[in-house]
Amino acid sequence: MRPSEGIWWLARGLLPVWLLLFTLIPMMMVLVVSVLTRDETRFIDPVVTLENYQRLLDPVYLRVFIDSVTMAGLSTLACLCLAYPFAYLLSRATQAWRPVLLTLVIVPFWTNSLVRIYAIRSLLAAKGALNSVLLAQGWINEPVRLLYTGWAVGLGLIYVLLPFMILPLYSSFEKLDRRLIEAAADLGAGRWAIFRHVILPLTAPGIVAGCLLVFLPALGLFYVTDILGGAHNLMIGALLKDQFLEARDWPFGSAASLIMILLLFVLLGIYRLTQRLAGSGQMDDV
Amino acid sequence: MSRLGVLYLWGVFAFLYLPMAVLLAYSFNESAYGLSWDRLGFEWYWRLLDDPLLIEATLNSVAVAVLSASLATMVGTAGAVGLHLYDFRRAALFRALLMITLMSPEIVMGVSLLVLFLALRVPLGFGSLLLAHLTFCLPFVTVTVLSRLRDFDQRLIDAALDLGASEVQAIVHVVLPLALPAIAAGWLLSFTLSLDDVVVSFFVTGPDFEVLPLRIYSMVRMGVKPEVNALAALLFGVSLGLVVMSQRLLGRRV
Numbered sequence: 333m334r335p336s337e338g339i340w341w342l343a344r345g346l347l348p349v350w351l352l353l354f355t356l357i358p359m360m361m362v363l364v365v366s367v368l369t370r371d372e373t374r375f376i377d378p379v380v381t382l383e384n385y386q387r388l389l390d391p392v393y394l395r396v397f398i399d400s401v402t403m404a405g406l407s408t409l410a411c412l413c414l415a416y417p418f419a420y421l422l423s424r425a426t427q428a429w430r431p432v433l434l435t436l437v438i439v440p441f442w443t444n445s446l447v448r449i450y451a452i453r454s455l456l457a458a459k460g461a462l463n464s465v466l467l468a469q470g471w472i473n474e475p476v477r478l479l480y481t482g483w484a485v486g487l488g489l490i491y492v493l494l495p496f497m498i499l500p501l502y503s504s505f506e507k508l509d510r511r512l513i514e515a516a517a518d519l520g521a522g523r524w525a526i527f528r529h530v531i532l533p534l535t536a537p538g539i540v541a542g543c544l545l546v547f548l549p550a551l552g553l554f555y556v557t558d559i560l561g562g563a564h565n566l567m568i569g570a571l572l573k574d575q576f577l578e579a580r581d582w583p584f585g586s587a588a589s590l591i592m593i594l595l596l597f598v599l600l601g602i603y604r605l606t607q608r609l610a611g612s613g614q615m616d617d618v
Numbered sequence: 619m620s621r622l623g624v625l626y627l628w629g630v631f632a633f634l635y636l637p638m639a640v641l642l643a644y645s646f647n648e649s650a651y652g653l654s655w656d657r658l659g660f661e662w663y664w665r666l667l668d669d670p671l672l673i674e675a676t677l678n679s680v681a682v683a684v685l686s687a688s689l690a691t692m693v694g695t696a697g698a699v700g701l702h703l704y705d706f707r708r709a710a711l712f713r714a715l716l717m718i719t720l721m722s723p724e725i726v727m728g729v730s731l732l733v734l735f736l737a738l739r740v741p742l743g744f745g746s747l748l749l750a751h752l753t754f755c756l757p758f759v760t761v762t763v764l765s766r767l768r769d770f771d772q773r774l775i776d777a778a779l780d781l782g783a784s785e786v787q788a789i790v791h792v793v794l795p796l797a798l799p800a801i802a803a804g805w806l807l808s809f810t811l812s813l814d815d816v817v818v819s820f821f822v823t824g825p826d827f828e829v830l831p832l833r834i835y836s837m838v839r840m841g842v843k844p845e846v847n848a849l850a851a852l853l854f855g856v857s858l859g860l861v862v863m864s865q866r867l868l869g870r871r872v
Contacts, residue, residue: 337784337785343700347697347700347756357734362730418626421626436635439858447834447850447853450834552723572729573821576729600718
């Protein structure tokens with residue numbers, strides 16, 4: 333083997349090794365830490381216990397889980413309802429317009445979500461843009477409290493995560509073969525039947541991928557509740573941040589993050605399944 | 619498209635862009651807290667230069683972003699070419715790994731990398747941050763380059779090999795030049811990702827090494843100051859420029 337070939341051989345092997353070492357193995361380490369005991373000085377004591385999982389069932393933490401899953405679930409549903417028709421319309425736009433419109437979706441996808449949350453905050457603040465406009469128009473007599481409510485957190489999550497729902501859905505709609513719809517219509521299917529039996533199954537991978545990319549981050553974006561909500565809207569993300577960086581209870585924090593890791597794998601499994609059913613084996617470009 | 623459809627499309631775009639537009643407008647309003655609009659200018663932008671912590675965090679961020687984007691581009695491109703040319707038997711596992719990294723919520727990545735770094739005794743700071751950023755940038759480069767490789771005529775590689783090129787020569791002279799726009803786009807996207815990341819950085823950096831998004835985070839938490847409007851507008855502008863550039867390189871494809 334010549335030296336250049338040796339380097340090439342090493343280079344192309346680096347990526348899978350890297351991903352294994354920095355993605356899969358750390359996740360397994362979280363699993364291991366979650367069944368160990370907390371230690372004040374060394375973070376963890378190698379004593380096996382299931383106590384961390386029992387603590388997750390404590391009403392205080394259970395409340396956090398139920399609240400965050402409700403908040404994240406409702407935001408995901410809202411994103412899906414907004415994005416589904418949007419992605420369809422986008423895929424039907426003319427050749428001249430489509431790239432421009434697509435770039436307009438991609439820009440917020442890549443833009444700092446902290447900055448975008450901050451924009452929502454300055455919009456909703458007591459002396460913010462929305463209150464100023466409402467006051468100037470005489471629709472209200474004093475500023476309305478919009479910030480530090482569950483609605484503000486929900487709006488922030490939808491605002492930040494909507495592009496993550498639109499893009500996978502768009503990619504499903506783009507792949508959708510229009511002739512299948514025509515064929516179904518020729519064979520006498522009504523509009524509902526076409527949607528239910530043709531469009532929905534073929535866009536299912538986009539729906540699942542979009543929900544995955546919205547629901548899990550919605551659980552984890554700790555700064556959204558920090559900036560838009562009060563302390564009373566504690567979410568899983570904030571809980572993890574507290575456990576790992578402030579309370580320093582790593583085993584309990586790991587048990588809580590393991591739930592998110594399990595959710596990730598379950599959703600990825602469903603995604604693969606819908607992809608197979610939709611007859612596409614290609615990996616989606618996210 | 620029906621008129622209602624057009625209306626809906628622009629309605630959603632308005633939702634996506636209006637808050638940013640308002641922020642941008644406020645950043646030029648020199649009267650404090652934007653109660654009146656009689657003075658417009660760059661005052662808040664100039665004030666940013668007086669904040670040494672902010673300047674330091676910016677320099678730190680740019681250093682991490684340049685390094686992680688460059689390394690991720692090299693490793694990610696090599697991985698993509700390898701995956702494309704050989705499609706070896708372990709490819710299914712490889713793809714699954716890419717998918718997991720790509721879809722992992724940031725908080726899961728932050729937590730698990732923190733556990734890894736402490737187990738391996740990696741000190742938290744510049745090094746750990748670089749390793750973490752490299753990890754979340756890699757799959758984006760690979761997927762971007764891979765989709766470009768799938769698009770071009772595979773017979774070009776066969777022709778190069780038939781004409782006596784070694785495998786490495788075929789890669790250097792045929793594959794890489796063809797994939798160059800995607801490689802450049804991958805670098806730009808990685809740079810943007812690294813510059814914008816809050817959640818992973820929050821977990822894996824140490825007290826001595828602060829990056830720009832974390833600096834902004836603590837400024838925002840301390841209360842709304844007009845300088846933050848300028849800073850947010852500036853960062854939005856930089857991301858916008860980088861993303862538009864990367865989309866042009868990719869022929870405006872996703």
